[in-house]
Amino acid sequence: MMSRYSATEIEAKWQEAWDKAGIFTADHKADKPKYYVLEMFPYPSGRIHMGHVRNYTMGDVIARHKLATGHNVLHPMGWDAFGMPAENAAMASGGHPKDWTYGNIADMRSQMKPLGLSIDWSREFATCDPEYYGQQQALFLDMLEAGLVYRKNAVVNWDPVDMTVLANEQVENGRGWRSGALVERRELTQWFFKISDYSEELLDALDTLENWPAKVRLMQENWIGKSRGLQFSFERTDEGEPITVYTTRPDTLLGASFVGISPDHPIARQLEAENPEVAEFVAECRKGGTTEEAIETAEKLGYDTGIRVKHPLDPSWELPVWIANFILMDYGTGAIFACPAHDQRDLDFCRKYGLPVVDTFFALDDDSPVDKIAFVPPKTVKVRWVNHFAGLTEATGEEAINATVDFAEKAGWGEGVTKYRLRDWGLSRQRYWGCPIPVVHCEKCGTVPEKKENLPIELPYDDGNGKPIDFSIPGNPLDRHPNWRDTPCPSCGAPAKRETDTMDTFVDSSWYYARFTAPRAETPTDLAEAEYWMNVDQYIGGIEHAILHLLYSRFFARAMNITGHLPKTAIEPFNALFTQGMVTHECYTPEGGSEKRGPFFFPEEVDREKKIKLDTGEPIWIFPSVKMSKSKKNVVDPMEIVQSYGADTARWFVLSDSPPERDVEWTASGAEAAFKHLARVHRIASEIVESDSPANADDETLLREMHKAIHDVSGGVESFGFNASIAKLYAFTNTLAKSKAGTAAKREAAKTLAQLMSPMTPHLSEELWQLLGGEGLVAMAPWPVADEAMLIDDTVTLPIQINGKRRAEISVAKDLDKAEVEKIALSTEAVQKALDGAAPKKVIVVPGRIVNVVV
RNA sequence: GCGGGCGUGAUGGAAUGGUAGACAUAUCGGACUUAAAAUCCGAAGGCCUUAGUGCCGUGUGGGUUCGAGUCCCACCGCCCGCACCA
Secondary structure (H helix, E strand, O other), X not given: OOOOOOHXXXXXXXXXXXXXXXXXXXXXXXXXXXXXXXXXXXXXXXXXXXXXXXXXXXXXXXXXXXXXXXXXXXXXXXXXXXXXXXXXXXXXXXOOHHHHHHHHHHHHHHHHHHHOOOOOHHHOOEOOOHHXXXXXXXXXHHHHHOOOEEEEEEEEEEEOOOOEEEOHHHEEOOEEOOOOOEOEEXXXXXXXXXXXXXXXXXXXXXHHOOEOOHHHHHHHHHHHOOEEEEEEEEOEOOOOOOEEEEEOOHHHXXXXXXXXXXXXXXXXXXXXXXXXXXXXXXXXXXXXXXXXXXXXXXXXXXXXXXXXXXXXXXXXXXXXXXXXXXXXOOOOOOEEEEOHHHOHHXXXXXXXXXXXXXXXXXXXXXOOOOOOOOOOOOOOOEEEEOXXXXXXXEEEHHHHHHHHHHHHHHHOOEEEEEEOOOOOEXXXXXXXXXXXXXXXXXXXXXXXXXXXXXXXXXXXXXXXXXXXXXXXXOOOOOOOOOOOOEEEOOOOOOEEEEOOOEEOHHHHOOOHHHHOOOOOOOOOOOHHHHHHHOOEOEEEEEHHHOOHXXXXXXXXXXXXXXXXXXXXXXXXXXXXXXXXXXXXXXXXXXXXXXXXXXXXXXXHHEEOOOOEEOOOOOEEEEEEEEEOOHHHOOOOOXXXXXXXXXXXXXXXXXXXXXXXXXXXXXXXXXXXXXHHHHHHHHHHHHHHHHOOOOOOOHHHHHHHHHHHHHHHHHHHHHOOXXXXXXXXXXXXXXXXXXXXXOHHHHHHHHHHHHHHHOOOOHHHHHHHHHHOOOOOOHHHOOOOOOOHHHOOOOEEEEEEEEOOEEEEEEEEEOOOOHHHHHHHHXXXXXXHHHHOOOOOOEEEEEOOOEEEEEO
């Protein structure tokens, strides 16, 4: 009797079998090479989405392949569980962030388990577990002691109506999301990690990350932003302190038209206190959010302070000092000189305020003066200089910068300086649902670290009066908590106050990979375990984490090494990184709608064939490839797919259509097709088992194809070419289905097919493996190895090009030498016709690939 | 605004600088069937009064090369990040 493919039955059965055999429990003691594969852990929103399925399936393919190639695999899962959504939920519909979060974790875990991932669930933790964040507090104290943490002022988004700090995403068009009030930038004392001390090292070490995408390394390099420039001071015409500026283009000093200072520069601060007009201007500059984007795109504003400075090259040349809103106090010295001819921002500013524009160099072939577009050629391009002070005539920007730094240093008025764009990492958050910062503020002793034996400093569940915390009141509930805040000073014992800020959730995710190596240890890590399991051999996640999360993690690994929690070998924690694309899906709007603004219809509200809305019959538009999101009503719930088709279908589909680093478009027909294909494989295998035909001449052809499939599929899996592996699996399935080979050969081919599919469709593969008489679990069966001799064909088909266009093809023996190939190629009719008796100008023979005849 | 990336048939995509469109979807045709579903077989980038190993064709325009989807330059469009979203 032929059995039908029933995913529900098969999947539950094999998940139970894996559990029973305990094959995914990572065991330090096993006598095999270790392999640590990690996907970026999820935020527990409550529902898994297709992006999760894709991310974890990719990791699972790697993990299962490594298991089958004899590795001791660590493949853990946890929850990035602190953060704003939990507080927002409490605000919106009552309840407690903790209950909401743990409820969501339970829901998501129950949605993930049916996917059949090879995860060691015994290592699971959530960052909001006191056991985890208590160790994070210990880590913080060690870092504080090591001088890696300090306090300073920093600006935050301030909502003047709600009297609260806003996250950047809570600022919409410069206004607070709830109050609608215009947001201001306000200073607050905050805790910082000294990541900037490691700028040079984090930059240099990028070169060692060979298995990271080049684009991610480049993004980090630009983010760290090392620059060499000149620092020097402008003497003032009054008696005031000189103004120190930093410039990366000292070569354009003769094009200076003003000196600009940040609204937060000490001189601006002083004027602000003295002069109401300046105070008003500076207040205007502080309007709007803190993001670099908001600051850079804001309209350029300037205020002439009346202060004048002397040009260092010509003391009789006076430059005005302006306060300008686009100058950041955080970068360089907070003061610049503006050269409008060669900087678009400076030019826009000068045109607006009628300041002079002086060209200092021209293109070699064009000497038209700058008008509305600044002339900013790449620094490697040679330009012609106008009366250059260091004597240059024609030189590249690079050469000019070096020459002018030398010139200023020799003349004694300036100094070559290296600076970085990377700022220290502010970790304070004025919020409840995060890891409490374990310090106490004492009137006598100042800021005192909490004692380690008092850790974890746990978040209070209620408001201190036995009532639920009221999250509808703006501001941090910890800050208004009557007794959680009050605590004796760890140093002198006098009444003191706890720090009520909690940590940035990036802290939580900066060391979880290390914690997975010993998740129940009573110290942040267990060195022996960390030494064995680290580094993460393959890390997989979204490109949106290319900079912050990955840079912070690299810093934290270094900090953990310094504080004795990680070995020196683990300071670059991720040996290989892969950034996967999103899952998209079409969305539906009325005719004339927009894929950005909608309005949107749910898939069940429309007939996509007829392109109408079902209830009203009105015409609709279909936009393909839109990022799945609730607001666009185009989310496909993985659980529905798992229930109707099975996990293997969902897994197969998310891997099949697109290269992993690119977005994949979810389509109903694609999912249906994936299911049909798996059912077909099941049917083919069943038919083979029931057949009985003798060995014959087709056996070798099938087995040759089988070895090619082993080679190609393995290659795809090893190089993140999952879509290519799947294409090959389709092709090999077609070959097998059509083959006239004998039963024994077909059975062997089908067993190999089941094995090759097992990282992608593990349940179906187990079923087929059993059906075809495989021993034990396919998950533990040694990965097949291609026989090199079976991969090579005796003859190859070579295309013949004439002047680069394909005109003919020849079939020759694989190892025929070049001269012979050339002779055969030249004798073809097409070539003879093209040559028309003349000799070819040139013949290029690429063995095994192509022949090109130039006539 | 700044930094990074992507762009190939109707659709998702394949292609160490070497036969563009593998594999799949949708479509169309055929077989099987009383019929449908399922399954199996096949066609298919565009163009053409010459149906040809014909011409054109990988966002647009240039360039390098015997040869460019692939490398370089410029432009257009879309996506990601911009330090308190995770």
